[in-house]
Structures are given as C-alpha cells and as structure tokens.
Amino acid sequence: MRVVIVVHEGFQLLDMAGPADVFATASVFRRDAYQVEVAAPGAGAVRAHGGITTVAAHSLDSLDGEIDTLLVAGGLSVPQVRHDEVLIKGLVRLARKAARIASVCNGALLLAEAGLLDGKRATTHWLAARELAERYPAVRVDADPIYIKEGNVWTSAGVTAGIDLALALVAEDHGHQVARDVARGLVVYLHRPGGQSQFSTPMEVQAPTREPLRDLLAYIDSHPAQDLSVPALANRAGMSERHFSRVFTEQSGLSPGRYVERSRAEAARRLLEATDHSQDTVARLTGLGAPETLYRVFRRHWRVSPGDYRRRFRSNEG
Incomplete structure (x- = not known):
C-alpha cells in the first residue's frame, strides 16, 4: 500500500518518523505491506524543527498515480506554512487521488485550510484545538481523542499520537494481530489508555474584568x-x-x-x-x-x- 507523508519546512520530525516506522515495521511482519514516500512543496532537503534535515524524494506537483494513504505532518511552522499556496493546492490535488487522508498533530490545520475537514469531526494537539475550532468553524473539533476516524479522513492528537494513528491504520489494513505485533516490536501501546486531556495543562478561563x-x-x-x-x-x-x-x-x-x-x-x-x-x-x-x-x-x-x-x-x- 502506498503511503505518502507530506512534510514542510519546520515540521515535527516525530510526526513523520513515528508513522513511517510503524509502516516499516508492519512490512517486516507482513512482507512489503507498505511503500512509504516523503513529499514536500519542493523536492529535496527539508529541515525539521530542531534542525534535523530529511530529504523529500518528491515535490507535491510531481506525484502521480493512486495513493492509499496521504498523511500530513504538523509542526510549530504550521501557522506560517498554511499560507503556502503550493502546499495547500498540492494537498487538495493529492486528496483526490487518495483512498484515505490523515494528519498528525496540528497538521489537521493544513487539512482544514485545504477544506478537507469541512463538516467532519476531527482532533488535533490539545494546544491547537481552539485555533482549529475558531479558524475553521465548519470542522467539528473534539480535543480529547488520541485519534478520530471520520469516513476516509483520520486525524490524530499531538506528536506521538501519530504512532497510535498509524497502528490503527495497520489494523484496518492488515488486522489486529499484525498491529499488535508492530506495537510489541516498537514497545508502545496498541490502544493507549485514556484520552489527550490527561496530558493537557491547567484549564484556561476568560480573565474576569471585575x-x-x-x-x-x-x-x-x-x-x-x-x-x-x-x-x-x-x-x-x-x-x-x-x-x-x-x-x-x-x-x-x-x-x-x-x-x-x-x-x-x-x-x-x-x-x-x-x-x-x-x-x-x-x-x-x-x-x-x-x-x-x-x-x-x-x-x-x-x-x-x-x-x-x-x-x-x-x-x-x-
């Protein structure tokens, strides 16, 4: 199955690496289960937040053919890159070719900017949930789940939740036994207990004027x-x-x-x-x-x- 992971300047490295390792490990237990490709607005070196550089083998406009899963990474740069027309138009074009669309962390804001979450229930990192709800009112935001499946669109919570999401995708594609084997191999939960709220900081309330x-x-x-x-x-x-x-x-x-x-x-x-x-x-x-x-x-x-x-x-x- 062909998986295309979309990255951008300043992306969160684990948003890409976590799911990529899940798919790669699944291919150990189920031979050649996944073919993972990395794409960006422009092919070549893409610097992640923290300074590590990865190489996107494809530019978004060069990708052709059917895609089984289109997965978008988030990162601290999302507020800036969501104004990148090449990125957003590329997501819209590739979404038409994809059987399944997914995002990790605040990559959900990029899907929303492309109109791909309109009318759908979605989640994101708890720190970005309010922005997602206020900026994109057509999206029904639920900030607690680790991941949400809404039709063929999957969204996940912050950072490491991309691993949970990828395991769920493996379970859907190849069954729970393969997903369990992958989880054991990576020493992670197959189903993480609890929701995202257990990780959030104390509540935010309006500051009273009186x-x-x-x-x-x-x-x-x-x-x-x-x-x-x-x-x-x-x-x-x-x-x-x-x-x-x-x-x-x-x-x-x-x-x-x-x-x-x-x-x-x-x-x-x-x-x-x-x-x-x-x-x-x-x-x-x-x-x-x-x-x-x-x-x-x-x-x-x-x-x-x-x-x-x-x-x-x-x-x-x-």
Whole structure:
C-alpha cells in the first residue's frame, strides 16, 4: 500500500518518523505491506524543527498515480506554512487521488485550510484545538481523542499520537494481530489508555474584568477544601446568588459549579503528581470528599482514573 507523508519546512520530525516506522515495521511482519514516500512543496532537503534535515524524494506537483494513504505532518511552522499556496493546492490535488487522508498533530490545520475537514469531526494537539475550532468553524473539533476516524479522513492528537494513528491504520489494513505485533516490536501501546486531556495543562478561563471576581477565582483555586457552594461564594462576592451566578458565568465563561469542580480536579491532579497522599486524603484535601467522588470527577475531566494518572505522571521528587 502506498503511503505518502507530506512534510514542510519546520515540521515535527516525530510526526513523520513515528508513522513511517510503524509502516516499516508492519512490512517486516507482513512482507512489503507498505511503500512509504516523503513529499514536500519542493523536492529535496527539508529541515525539521530542531534542525534535523530529511530529504523529500518528491515535490507535491510531481506525484502521480493512486495513493492509499496521504498523511500530513504538523509542526510549530504550521501557522506560517498554511499560507503556502503550493502546499495547500498540492494537498487538495493529492486528496483526490487518495483512498484515505490523515494528519498528525496540528497538521489537521493544513487539512482544514485545504477544506478537507469541512463538516467532519476531527482532533488535533490539545494546544491547537481552539485555533482549529475558531479558524475553521465548519470542522467539528473534539480535543480529547488520541485519534478520530471520520469516513476516509483520520486525524490524530499531538506528536506521538501519530504512532497510535498509524497502528490503527495497520489494523484496518492488515488486522489486529499484525498491529499488535508492530506495537510489541516498537514497545508502545496498541490502544493507549485514556484520552489527550490527561496530558493537557491547567484549564484556561476568560480573565474576569471585575476585580472582585478575579480575587474570587484565586481564592477558589487556593482553597479547594473550603465551602465553595454558590451561596458561600455569592456571600464572599457581596452579591445575591442569582446575580452572582449570572455575572460569574459571563465573566469566566464557566458556571460557578463547573469552575469549582474543574479547579478541584486540577488540585487533585497536582497532589497525585507531587505527593504520596492516599486517594482518600487527596479527595479530602481538594474538597471532593470521598474517593468515589474523586474517581468520578477525575474521569470526567481527564478521561483516566486517579490511580492510572498517578502511575504515569508521578514525580519522583514528590
């Protein structure tokens, strides 16, 4: 099967190398399963972010023939290269020849710029999800999945998620046993547990314009175990409960209850990373009360259990 990986100046090296190694390893277990080619707006040397140079054997306009998978790499240069007409027009042309289209990381923005994600559900690196949604409103963005298949279009989350995506493509092409063999050979998960949210940084909220509310957000974040009910917070802000709820939501973009729960989930995440506290203690210190509530809230926000999260992200300096 012919795989064409599209790169550009400043691309993320692992966005290309990760999937390429998956396809190459699959060809060990299933002889000559894939033929991988690298293409760019212009043939020749292409410098990745970090300085390593690869060679694109083909320019986009020179490629001919049918393509089984057209895969687009992302990178920190995507905000600049999406204005490259040769790149975008090349993607549009090659997409017509491809049985399957895919992107790694914020390469999804290049597919979106080419109109190839219109009307489709897609994912990207969690840092680029808001930009994808705001700049391309025709795309239905879901920032949590490691990868998404929507018809013949596949998109994946950040960087190493390209390996997960490629393994899923191998499973679709040659079955789960071959994909399992490839995963074992590369020492990676066949199906990574949890979603992308477990890797994201603390929540972003609108900065309130009113000083009392800015102070209140700081209070909530630094006192998770206190009474943070709407009545208590409204009293602290000197407002009626109804007026407080309306103003808080308008100013922060979240309801008081939603903000408090997310803030407590953030506090629990920090304690799981940096301390040896039991889950019972973490639940008590963060105002979540019981381990059952901690588990439920943590799963809702990070799509992974507190125990699994601690095993993956526990700091040895805790």
